[in-house]
Amino acid sequence: MNDSYLNFVNSPLGARVARSLRWPLPEVLRRYRADTPEFDGIVAVGAGPSPQLLDALADVIAHIGMTSVAHAGASAWVPLANRHGLMTGRFEPADPAAHSQAGSQARVRALVFDASGIEDSAQLDTLYAFFHDALRSLDKCGRIVVLGRPPEACASPRQWTAQRALEGVTRSLGKEARRGITSNLIYVADGAKSGAKSGATSSAGNSNDAGIPSGIESTLRFFLSPRSAYVSGQVVRIGTAPSALGDDFDWTQPLAGQRAVVTGAARGIGAAIAHVLAAQGAHVTGIDVPAATDALDATMRQISGTALPFDIAAPETPAQIAAALDELGVDVFVHNAGITKDKTIAKMSEPAWRNVIDINLSAQERIDDALLEAGTLRDGGRIVCVSSIGGIAGNLGQTNYAASKAGVIGRVQSMAPHLAKRRITINAVAPGFIETQMTAKMPLAIREAGRRMNSMSQGGQPVDVAQTIAWLAHPGSAGITGQVVRVCGQSLIGA
Amino acid sequence: MNDSYLNFVNSPLGARVARSLRWPLPEVLRRYRADTPEFDGIVAVGAGPSPQLLDALADVIAHIGMTSVAHAGASAWVPLANRHGLMTGRFEPADPAAHSQAGSQARVRALVFDASGIEDSAQLDTLYAFFHDALRSLDKCGRIVVLGRPPEACASPRQWTAQRALEGVTRSLGKEARRGITSNLIYVADGAKSGAKSGATSSAGNSNDAGIPSGIESTLRFFLSPRSAYVSGQVVRIGTAPSALGDDFDWTQPLAGQRAVVTGAARGIGAAIAHVLAAQGAHVTGIDVPAATDALDATMRQISGTALPFDIAAPETPAQIAAALDELGVDVFVHNAGITKDKTIAKMSEPAWRNVIDINLSAQERIDDALLEAGTLRDGGRIVCVSSIGGIAGNLGQTNYAASKAGVIGRVQSMAPHLAKRRITINAVAPGFIETQMTAKMPLAIREAGRRMNSMSQGGQPVDVAQTIAWLAHPGSAGITGQVVRVCGQSLIGA
Numbered sequence: 001m002n003d004s005y006l007n008f009v010n011s012p013l014g015a016r017v018a019r020s021l022r023w024p025l026p027e028v029l030r031r032y033r034a035d036t037p038e039f040d041g042i043v044a045v046g047a048g049p050s051p052q053l054l055d056a057l058a059d060v061i062a063h064i065g066m067t068s069v070a071h072a073g074a075s076a077w078v079p080l081a082n083r084h085g086l087m088t089g090r091f092e093p094a095d096p097a098a099h100s101q102a103g104s105q106a107r108v109r110a111l112v113f114d115a116s117g118i119e120d121s122a123q124l125d126t127l128y129a130f131f132h133d134a135l136r137s138l139d140k141c142g143r144i145v146v147l148g149r150p151p152e153a154c155a156s157p158r159q160w161t162a163q164r165a166l167e168g169v170t171r172s173l174g175k176e177a178r179r180g181i182t183s184n185l186i187y188v189a190d191g192a193k194s195g196a197k198s199g200a201t202s203s204a205g206n207s208n209d210a211g212i213p214s215g216i217e218s219t220l221r222f223f224l225s226p227r228s229a230y231v232s233g234q235v236v237r238i239g240t241a242p243s244a245l246g247d248d249f250d251w252t253q254p255l256a257g258q259r260a261v262v263t264g265a266a267r268g269i270g271a272a273i274a275h276v277l278a279a280q281g282a283h284v285t286g287i288d289v290p291a292a293t294d295a296l297d298a299t300m301r302q303i304s305g306t307a308l309p310f311d312i313a314a315p316e317t318p319a320q321i322a323a324a325l326d327e328l329g330v331d332v333f334v335h336n337a338g339i340t341k342d343k344t345i346a347k348m349s350e351p352a353w354r355n356v357i358d359i360n361l362s363a364q365e366r367i368d369d370a371l372l373e374a375g376t377l378r379d380g381g382r383i384v385c386v387s388s389i390g391g392i393a394g395n396l397g398q399t400n401y402a403a404s405k406a407g408v409i410g411r412v413q414s415m416a417p418h419l420a421k422r423r424i425t426i427n428a429v430a431p432g433f434i435e436t437q438m439t440a441k442m443p444l445a446i447r448e449a450g451r452r453m454n455s456m457s458q459g460g461q462p463v464d465v466a467q468t469i470a471w472l473a474h475p476g477s478a479g480i481t482g483q484v485v486r487v488c489g490q491s492l493i494g495a
Numbered sequence: 496m497n498d499s500y501l502n503f504v505n506s507p508l509g510a511r512v513a514r515s516l517r518w519p520l521p522e523v524l525r526r527y528r529a530d531t532p533e534f535d536g537i538v539a540v541g542a543g544p545s546p547q548l549l550d551a552l553a554d555v556i557a558h559i560g561m562t563s564v565a566h567a568g569a570s571a572w573v574p575l576a577n578r579h580g581l582m583t584g585r586f587e588p589a590d591p592a593a594h595s596q597a598g599s600q601a602r603v604r605a606l607v608f609d610a611s612g613i614e615d616s617a618q619l620d621t622l623y624a625f626f627h628d629a630l631r632s633l634d635k636c637g638r639i640v641v642l643g644r645p646p647e648a649c650a651s652p653r654q655w656t657a658q659r660a661l662e663g664v665t666r667s668l669g670k671e672a673r674r675g676i677t678s679n680l681i682y683v684a685d686g687a688k689s690g691a692k693s694g695a696t697s698s699a700g701n702s703n704d705a706g707i708p709s710g711i712e713s714t715l716r717f718f719l720s721p722r723s724a725y726v727s728g729q730v731v732r733i734g735t736a737p738s739a740l741g742d743d744f745d746w747t748q749p750l751a752g753q754r755a756v757v758t759g760a761a762r763g764i765g766a767a768i769a770h771v772l773a774a775q776g777a778h779v780t781g782i783d784v785p786a787a788t789d790a791l792d793a794t795m796r797q798i799s800g801t802a803l804p805f806d807i808a809a810p811e812t813p814a815q816i817a818a819a820l821d822e823l824g825v826d827v828f829v830h831n832a833g834i835t836k837d838k839t840i841a842k843m844s845e846p847a848w849r850n851v852i853d854i855n856l857s858a859q860e861r862i863d864d865a866l867l868e869a870g871t872l873r874d875g876g877r878i879v880c881v882s883s884i885g886g887i888a889g890n891l892g893q894t895n896y897a898a899s900k901a902g903v904i905g906r907v908q909s910m911a912p913h914l915a916k917r918r919i920t921i922n923a924v925a926p927g928f929i930e931t932q933m934t935a936k937m938p939l940a941i942r943e944a945g946r947r948m949n950s951m952s953q954g955g956q957p958v959d960v961a962q963t964i965a966w967l968a969h970p971g972s973a974g975i976t977g978q979v980v981r982v983c984g985q986s987l988i989g990a
Contacts, residue, residue: 121857121902128848131840157909158860164905168897171889171990176839233990344671345626353623362616365653393989394666402663407616410659414652494888494989495666
């Protein structure tokens with residue numbers, strides 16, 4: 001759990017040693033803290049031709065209280081930002097000649113580019129112009145967000161092609177920005193419905209609601225926030241399912257009044273998920289095996305939660321969970337519990353195969369079936385499953401684990417359309433190398449490779465997974481379903 | 496172009512040194528040679544419950560003349576293989592205790608598992624049983640092929656989930672098999688139409704044609720053949736578009752009588768593509784920039800092809816290509832030409848951005864538009880584009896290149912439905928680290944990382960890309976469109 005190299009290179013001596021030896025230089029990532037403002041500083045705005053999402057963006061930036069500057073290519077921004085009552089100015093590129101003193105210049109916290117109007121590959125040069133000018137001005141632990149349209153919904157092959165090309169830009173930017181900077185791409189469906197204002201009939205300072213996709217608010221907040229410290233190189237699609245949050249929605253307690261369940265909640269990532277959901281206002285019920293009852297009780301006491309000492313793999317458990325939760329129902333169910341039993345397949349025992357598949361995959365299926373049949377999971381609810389990079393890329397010695405975690409991706413993709421009619425979303429997070437008791441036991445060389453082979457040059461923390469789950473569980477994230485989001489610091493590893 | 500480490504560890508002394516130091520041990524890959532039988536040896540067949548593709552599989556194995564053995568879990572195989580006139584027997588697992596003398600036991604060339612009937616995650620244990628028993632018996636440079644159903648077409652979420660889980664198994668097997676073994680997953684749509692027999696009214700020794708998807712033949716051949724030496728960890732979908740090949744189809748000259756065009760054909764991967772397509776019977780027209788005319792002429796002379804010294808990026812070129820090809824038309828168009836101009840975006844010049852996007856992406860769009868509008872590309876034709884792992888994962892210093900290659904993926908996905916009504920397929924290959932003049936110029940450390948960070952522990956050869964393109968260009972590959980196949984030895988790198 002202790003990355004001593006990260007500590008070393010962030011000491012004055014260590015930084016000098018690492019620089020002279022050209023070792024990787026991981027930043028201490030800026031993470032969300034309740035005692036520090038979540039949003040501050042400047043966002044630089046860029047845009048391609050005919051940008052369609054600037055109004056929604058201005059809305060969110062006004063809500064979160066950031067200042068903005070407009071790149072020369074985003075001339076539409078200034079009058080629009082003024083309408084939203086935003087402090088705004090012009091972006092001045094850092095002087096390339098003064099590169100070494102860049103620290104003394106005005107730094108920006110985030111670069112946001114609206115690429116929604118790009119219809120042809122030749123127009124991609126607007127991204128070049130913006131990031132060429134602006135990337136050097138981005139502060140460490142800064143944020144890059146590119147907004148586009150879902151390629152598969154584009155009218156013409158050329159538009160689809162150009163929108164699909166954004167992935168290559170965004171992922172490359174993440175790999176070259178380093179310094180704890182994240183880079184993500186959000187495809188916003190045309191007509192994605194509004195967030196905080198959809199229930200309201202009017203709201204001062206905002207232009208017409210018709211067709212304005214401010215359903216991007218929970219997602220834009222997440223990707224601009226320190227909460228997404230270890231989420232980079234991701235592509236998220238926001239669909240048109242409406243999020244009716246109301247004007248008085250409390251963004252500091254988005255899960256207030258909701259009931260959440262987390263499996264495997266006694267320790268590690270599960271405990272972190274329970275803590276974050278509770279901090280956002282949810283009542284949390286933690287489930288873990290009876291052998292972990294003491295740890296589960298302790299975790300639940302810390303967050304005034306409820307402990308349910310159930311083995312999720314036991315045949316009677318789904319009905320027991322449904323019965324235990326039935327009266328009050330569930331809004332958010334997080335399938336986090338999982339095990340590994342690693343061996344090459346020739347040496348693997350049959351129980352090692354069966355247990356991993358059953359606990360990591362089949363048990364989730366049985367529990368969801370029981371909760372959905374009993375109506376325990378409320379309409380408009382959220383299911384979040386924990387997959388893994390191993391489920392995406394496969395892994396040596398993990399045929400069983402990779403099968404189970406690839407199956408989780410299948411679960412999310414297959415259940416999403418079925419659950420849409422009840423307005424329930426189902427998504428997965430796929431953690432990369434996360435600092436836990438499990439990874440602390442790895443051989444040094446494998447652990448170090450896992451830690452450094454990503455754009456952050458370090459492992460993530462359990463809280464990074466938990467914050468990502470909380471974003472997917474957010475009432476404003478109704479437009480996100482059937483998706484897999486990696487929490488991996490943009491790991492090199494993939495498929 | 497010369498991997499001296501590969502040569503070293505395959506010498507008697509080098510093998511001892513590498514083994515004692517636990518260095519990677521890349522095999523010299525078995526590649527297709529015209530003077531060696533393409534298919535020989537034993538294929539071991541496994542199956543889950545209610546396998547639906549064994550009949551089609553038996554058909555192909557009978558055609559290519561391999562011997563088969565059936566795992567205990569594939570009891571349906573023996574009578575079925577007998578009906579197809581196949582030599583067959585029972586698979587006997589290698590004795591685990593005799594592991595070190597495994598070389599003296601009967602080795603198999605390929606493991607094929609029919610998972611098409613798996614409907615629930617609990618049934619995945621049939622894969623465990625087969626690969627647990629059989630993986631050790633697989634010869635070096637052997638083949639693993641798993642056959643399933645496209646998850647997104649499955650009736651129930653549980654079936655979808657279980658079929659999606661196959662990806663995790665197949666990719667993990669590739670990572671642990673090593674020894675030059677490839678592992679790939681083929682999702683066969685229910686009703687994928689027959690290959691060699693679709694035009695025929697009857698064929699001796701085969702059971703009913705109705706619903707038998709032997710449109711898998713070109714694909715099964717490719718993945719069982721040494722032609723796919725560097726293709727591993729891939730997932731391919733075969734749709735229902737019929738391939739009417741006729742009973743007398745000559746599998747040794749699949750492109751006989753066809754006209755193919757290859758851009759960037761003077762040298763490197765382009766020249767290799769031209770050679771392979773010509774060897775399979777096509778007349779090849781090679782296009783390259785006027786500055787490369789001598790090299791282009793030399794390459795085309797070797798294969799009795801035609802040289803067209805055009806700069807694909809010039810505005811007049813699309814019309815010129817269409818005019819030059821118009822009389823005889825084109826069956827196969829390979830968009831291979833591409834350039835790199837690497838710099839971090841802050842240091843990149845605007846021309847470096849524009850040129851890369853224009854040559855690698857926009858020029859392809861303009862050429863296809865011209866050929867399709869003029870009707871030069873014949874109905875039932877094939878377009879194959881060269882993308883890159885950089886287009887999938889992004890890369891440091893390659894915002895322009897990654898954008899162009901991600902855009903190529905968008906092209907393939909967006910054009911496929913448009914072209915389907917003319918029975919034209921469009922697909923992409925995404926090379927990983929291929930030994931070329933370009934990679935020979937890389938700094939040693941980067942080159943060595945690129946070479947070793949894949950399941951083959953070595954770079955691929957241009958011919959590996961060319962063979963993959965030839966498979967996609969095959970008249971029997973009508974059911975494959977809109978897809979991206981990596982030629983990367985199952986590189987660790989991805990997204």
